[in-house]
Amino acid sequence: MLNQLLGTFKKNIRSYILIIALVVIWMGFGIAQPAYLSADHIQNIFTQMAIIAIMACGMVFVIVTGGIDLSCGYGAGFISVVAAALLYYQKIENPLAAMGMSGMTLEVVTAIVVVIISVGVSILIGVFQGSVIAILAVPPFITTLGGMFIWKSGVLLVTQGKSLFISKNDTYKFIAQGLLPPFVGYVIAVIVTVIMFLMLFQSRARKQKYGIQLKSLAWEISRTAIFAVLLWGYVLIVNRVFEASPEPSVQGVPFLVVLLAVIALVMNYVSTNTRYGRYAYAIGGNREAARLSGINIKKSIFSIYVTMGALMGISGVALAAYVGSGTTGAGGGYELDVIASCILGGTSTLGGEGTVFGAIVGALIMQSLSNGLQMMNVNSNLQYMIKGLVLILAVWADISMKKKKA
Amino acid sequence: MEQDVLLEVKNVTKEFPGVTALSDVSIKIKRGEIHGLCGENGAGKSTLMKILCGVYPHGSYSGDIIYNGKVLRLGAGSIHQAIEEGIAIVYQELTLIPLMTVGENIFLGKEPRTGVGIDWNKLYSDTDELLKRYKLPVSPHEVVKNLGVGQMQMTEIAKALSEKADVLILDEPTSALSEAEVDKLMEILATLKSLGVTCIYISHKLEEFFRITDTVSVLRDGKVVTTLPTKDTSLEKLVQLMVGREMKERFPKGNRKPGEVFFTVEGLRALDPNDPSREIVKGASFELRKGEILGIAGLMGSGRTELVTTIFGEYGILTGGKITLDGQEIKIGSAREAMSHGISLVPEDRKRQGLVLIQTILQNISLPNLDRFSGFMRINGSAEIAEAEKFSKSLSIKAPSVHVAAESLSGGNQQKVVISKWLMSEPRILILDDPTRGIDVGAKFEIYKLINQLAEAGYSIIMISSELEEVLGMADRVMVMWEGRSNGTLDIAQATQEKVMARATGIEIA
Numbered sequence A: 001m002l003n004q005l006l007g008t009f010k011k012n013i014r015s016y017i018l019i020i021a022l023v024v025i026w027m028g029f030g031i032a033q034p035a036y037l038s039a040d041h042i043q044n045i046f047t048q049m050a051i052i053a054i055m056a057c058g059m060v061f062v063i064v065t066g067g068i069d070l071s072c073g074y075g076a077g078f079i080s081v082v083a084a085a086l087l088y089y090q091k092i093e094n095p096l097a098a099m100g101m102s103g104m105t106l107e108v109v110t111a112i113v114v115v116i117i118s119v120g121v122s123i124l125i126g127v128f129q130g131s132v133i134a135i136l137a138v139p140p141f142i143t144t145l146g147g148m149f150i151w152k153s154g155v156l157l158v159t160q161g162k163s164l165f166i167s168k169n170d171t172y173k174f175i176a177q178g179l180l181p182p183f184v185g186y187v188i189a190v191i192v193t194v195i196m197f198l199m200l201f202q203s204r205a206r207k208q209k210y211g212i213q214l215k216s217l218a219w220e221i222s223r224t225a226i227f228a229v230l231l232w233g234y235v236l237i238v239n240r241v242f243e244a245s246p247e248p249s250v251q252g253v254p255f256l257v258v259l260l261a262v263i264a265l266v267m268n269y270v271s272t273n274t275r276y277g278r279y280a281y282a283i284g285g286n287r288e289a290a291r292l293s294g295i296n297i298k299k300s301i302f303s304i305y306v307t308m309g310a311l312m313g314i315s316g317v318a319l320a321a322y323v324g325s326g327t328t329g330a331g332g333g334y335e336l337d338v339i340a341s342c343i344l345g346g347t348s349t350l351g352g353e354g355t356v357f358g359a360i361v362g363a364l365i366m367q368s369l370s371n372g373l374q375m376m377n378v379n380s381n382l383q384y385m386i387k388g389l390v391l392i393l394a395v396w397a398d399i400s401m402k403k404k405k406a
Numbered sequence B: 001m002e003q004d005v006l007l008e009v010k011n012v013t014k015e016f017p018g019v020t021a022l023s024d025v026s027i028k029i030k031r032g033e034i035h036g037l038c039g040e041n042g043a044g045k046s047t048l049m050k051i052l053c054g055v056y057p058h059g060s061y062s063g064d065i066i067y068n069g070k071v072l073r074l075g076a077g078s079i080h081q082a083i084e085e086g087i088a089i090v091y092q093e094l095t096l097i098p099l100m101t102v103g104e105n106i107f108l109g110k111e112p113r114t115g116v117g118i119d120w121n122k123l124y125s126d127t128d129e130l131l132k133r134y135k136l137p138v139s140p141h142e143v144v145k146n147l148g149v150g151q152m153q154m155t156e157i158a159k160a161l162s163e164k165a166d167v168l169i170l171d172e173p174t175s176a177l178s179e180a181e182v183d184k185l186m187e188i189l190a191t192l193k194s195l196g197v198t199c200i201y202i203s204h205k206l207e208e209f210f211r212i213t214d215t216v217s218v219l220r221d222g223k224v225v226t227t228l229p230t231k232d233t234s235l236e237k238l239v240q241l242m243v244g245r246e247m248k249e250r251f252p253k254g255n256r257k258p259g260e261v262f263f264t265v266e267g268l269r270a271l272d273p274n275d276p277s278r279e280i281v282k283g284a285s286f287e288l289r290k291g292e293i294l295g296i297a298g299l300m301g302s303g304r305t306e307l308v309t310t311i312f313g314e315y316g317i318l319t320g321g322k323i324t325l326d327g328q329e330i331k332i333g334s335a336r337e338a339m340s341h342g343i344s345l346v347p348e349d350r351k352r353q354g355l356v357l358i359q360t361i362l363q364n365i366s367l368p369n370l371d372r373f374s375g376f377m378r379i380n381g382s383a384e385i386a387e388a389e390k391f392s393k394s395l396s397i398k399a400p401s402v403h404v405a406a407e408s409l410s411g412g413n414q415q416k417v418v419i420s421k422w423l424m425s426e427p428r429i430l431i432l433d434d435p436t437r438g439i440d441v442g443a444k445f446e447i448y449k450l451i452n453q454l455a456e457a458g459y460s461i462i463m464i465s466s467e468l469e470e471v472l473g474m475a476d477r478v479m480v481m482w483e484g485r486s487n488g489t490l491d492i493a494q495a496t497q498e499k500v501m502a503r504a505t506g507i508e509i510a
Ligand SMILES: Nc1ncnc2c1ncn2[C@@H]1O[C@H](COP(=O)(O)OP(=O)(O)OP(=O)(O)O)[C@@H](O)[C@H]1O
Pocket: A406, B016, B017, B019, B020, B021, B039, B040, B041, B042, B043, B044, B045, B046, B047, B048, B092, B398, B399, B407, B408, B409, B410, B411, B412, B413, B438, B440
C-alpha cells in the first residue's frame, strides 16, 4: 500500500511540490522571524493575497485558452475607485436616505447597492473586452493592453487626483477587513469537512456503479484528511485558540478569505466538471481540433473574459474596502502578480494547462515571499528582483522536470 | 557475413512510465538492404526508430546500438548528430512548419548562405532539383499548410533525402499516400538501394513488404518475434506473426439494407479559402441513402478531402450547388452547424485536426460528446469514463488507462482515439477521411466491424480512403472524383479496380 501511495504521489508531484515549497518558505521565515508564524501575520498573508488570488481564479482560464489579461490590474483599480466614489460622494446613500432609510439599514443597503453596481460595471468591461477579442478577433494581448491604458485613465478621471475616503460605511469595509465570529468559523469548518468526506464517498459509489476502477481508499481518505487538517489548523490559529488571552476584536476568519475560498471552489469545480471549463482547456490545447469538434469558440472565449471581468470587479470592490479609500494608483501592477501567480502555480503560457488550485497556491507563495522579505527588512527595492528570480527559477525547474520525464 | 552488418540493435530495452515499449530487442540490419519492420499499433516500432536517430539519446535506454562496428552514442537533444552519422529519418508524424514554404522546410537549419543572408535563389533551385530528381509532385514555393497530407509526406521524404544518408528510416511513409504515389515511392526506394543506401521501412500496408524489402522483422509487444528473408514468408504468415492469430478475411461481411435517399449534394462548387482564385471543387454531385456506406475514390489531389470538408462547413468558399437533407436545402457554415444537422467528420490529420495532444484519451474522446453527459451544468464524469472505456476496449487502444495523454500513444492508437471520438457521437452521417491511416490489420478489422454496425443500425457513412481496396471492400457504392469533380458513382457489384481507376484518371467520363 505504501508503494501505491508513493506511486500516486509521484504522479501528482507537481501540486505537491508547490505545497512543499510553501511549507519550506513558511518554515524558513518562521525560524528566522518567529513573528512570521503568528496568528496576526497568518491572518495578514491570507487577506492580502486574496485580492490577487480572486483574479487569478479567472486568469487561469484566460491563460489556459491561450490568452492573457493585462488590463485586470487597472481594471480592478478602476472598479475600486468607482465604488469609493459612490460612497465618498454619497451617490447611493443620499437617494436611499431620501426614501426614508436610516441607521444600519441605510448602511447595509448602500453597501450592497455599491457592490452590485461596481461588479455590474466590471462585467460590462468584461463584455467589452470579450467582444473585441472573440468577435472582432483582436488578439487578447493587444485588447487588454489597450484596456490597461483605458482603465488607468478611468482611475485618474474618477479620482481627479485625490484619495476618496470611505469613512462612514463600515459594512462596506467589512468585505475586506471584517472577521467572522469564531463560532461561524467552526461551523464552516465542520460543514466543509463533512461535505468533503461525503463527496469522497459519493464519488466512489458513483464510480463503482459504472464499474470504474477505484483509487485506494486509504490514499483518498488520507488526502482528504490532510486538507481537513490544514483547514482546521488555519481556523484554530485565526480564532486564536492557542493564545492565552486573545483580544476578541482580532479573533476569526476574515470574510475575504471565505469569499476567496468560495470563488476558488466554484471555479475549480467549473474547470473540470462543466463544459465551460473543458472547452477552455480544449481550445487552449488545440484550437483547430476544438473547432472541428463542434465547440463554439467565440462563445467560449467571450464568456471567459466576462467571468474574468466579474472576478476583477469583486477584487476591485475588495480592494477599496481593504484600503478604505479609492486612490490614484489603485491596482497598478496587480496584473503582473496575478499572471505570476498563475504561472508559478503551473499554468502554461502556451495554453491548455493550468489549475485554479495551483494559481491560489502560487498567489500564496508570492505573498508569503514578499511579506517574509519585508519582515526580514530586506531592502524593498530588492523585493521585486527576488520575486522575479523565484518565478523564473520555478518555471525552469518545472520545464526541466518535464523533460526528464519524457 | 558479419562485416555485412551495418547496424545492429543489441538487447535494447526502453521503458516509459507504466509501459515497456521495447524489451530486449535485437535486430541486425545488413548493409544495402531494405529491412521491413512490422507489428501492431504500439508494438514499439517508432520507439526503436527514435532511438536510432537520437530522439531518445544514448543512456535513456539499455542495450547498445552498434553502427559501423562502433557503439552509437547520440547525445541528448541533438538530432544533427544522427544526420552527421548518415542516419536520416522520415517520422511517422509530420514535422513540417505549416507557415513556411516547401523549400524553406526542406532546408530548415541548413539554408544555403550568401555571407550573412540566405541565398534564396539557390535554396529554391536546389529544392526544385531535388523534387524533380525524385519526381515528387510538389511545388517548392507552396506554403506547407496548403498542401494535402500526401504532398506533405512527399516533402518530408525530400527533406530526409536532401542530406547524404547512408541509412534512411521511413516510419509509415505510405500511410497517407494513394496507390500511384506508393508506386512512385517504391521506385525511389529502388533507386536509393541501387545507390547503396540502407533502408529501414515501417508500414501497416503489408503488401508493400513483398514489393521492396529484402528482410522483414516482426515486433510484438516490444519484443522481436522473428527476422526472416522476405522471400521465405507470405502475407498470411506475416499477419499471423503480428497479431498472434490467423486472419481469414480483411473485411467483415456486412448485412446492410440501404434505405431511402435522404441527403444529396448537387453540383457543388467551391473556392480555396486561402487563394480564392483557385477552384478546388468543380462540380460534385452524389446522393446518400440511409444505412449505406458510400466510398469516395480518387487520386491524391482529386479534391476528395476538399469536398467533404467543404460539405462540413470548414473549408471551401461555396460558389454554387446545393446540399439537401430530408428534402430541405441546408446551409452549413461551420463544424458546429454540421454537427447540429447530425453530420460528423473524422478529419484526415489526427495531430493537427483530430486531437488535443496534451489532453487524455478520455478528454479527447468525449470532447464533441460532452452535451450528452451534461445536465444543466455538471458533466457526469463517471458515465463519461465508462463510455470512453467501452470504446477504448472495443478498438483495443493500447494504453495503461484512458487517463494518459494522447501524445504518449503510438500513432495508430492516436488514430483509434480520433475514430472513437466520432463513433461515440452517433451522427446520422459520419464522414471518414482516411480513417484507418496507420492502423494495424487486426485493429482495422475491428474498426470495419464498428462501421458496419453503425450502417446496419441506420447511420450513413461516407468513406474516403487512400487505399482503393479498402473502399472496394467496405462500400455499397463508390463515387469517383477526378480533378475536383465527381465522375460518376458505381455500384459495388460493377466497381472493379480498373473501372474505378479509369474514372479517377479521366479516361472514362460519366
Ligand atoms: N512518450 C511516451 N510516453 C509514454 N509512453 C509512450 C511514449 N511513446 C510511446 N509510448 C508507448 O510505447 C509503446 C510503443 O509505441 P510506438 O510509438 O513505438 O508504437 P508503434 O509500433 O510505432 O505503433 P504504431 O503502429 O501505432 O505507430 C506504446 O504502448 C506507446 O503507448
